[in-house]
Amino acid sequence: MRKPQVLCVDDLPEHLQLRMEVLRSLGCDAVQAHDLESAMRVVADRDIDLCITDYHLQNGETGEDIARDLRIVRPRAALILFTGDPEIAPSVRKSFDAVLIKGQAGALALRKVIENLLSDTRIRCTGLRYKQPPTLYSL
Numbered sequence: 001m002r003k004p005q006v007l008c009v010d011d012l013p014e015h016l017q018l019r020m021e022v023l024r025s026l027g028c029d030a031v032q033a034h035d036l037e038s039a040m041r042v043v044a045d046r047d048i049d050l051c052i053t054d055y056h057l058q059n060g061e062t063g064e065d066i067a068r069d070l071r072i073v074r075p076r077a078a079l080i081l082f083t084g085d086p087e088i089a090p091s092v093r094k095s096f097d098a099v100l101i102k103g104q105a106g107a108l109a110l111r112k113v114i115e116n117l118l119s120d121t122r123i124r125c126t127g128l129r130y131k132q133p134p135t136l137y138s139l
Contacts, residue, residue: 003029004118005046009039009053009066010082019052019082022107026114036061040069048077050117052110055083055092067095078117082110 006028008019016032023030031046033039035058051070053063063081070077079095081088084102093099098113
């Protein structure tokens, strides 16, 4: 059985490092990117099952930009927005399968959401494509 392929996108290396540790502890094959361009290069080479992205990125890019482009290339991939901005618009939340607020949702919450979404992704990859409303996790 192949390891889940996960992409983490954040412009702050310390945030990426923490997420990568969580993902490795879950047995994921994780790769990181710092902006939209590097994220799309990763997606071109890997069959991504899950993407975890921050909202505010470099060069004025956002996690919503990542979600939009990833949905085109890998429509079955699950998307998590992990942001420090609790005022994200409802329209942005619709682009993601889950939204976690930094400082309110820690590593354990992130771990639970990842496990749930990877489980759901396995179902999606069998051809049973469905879309549930995003879950807001603010623990």
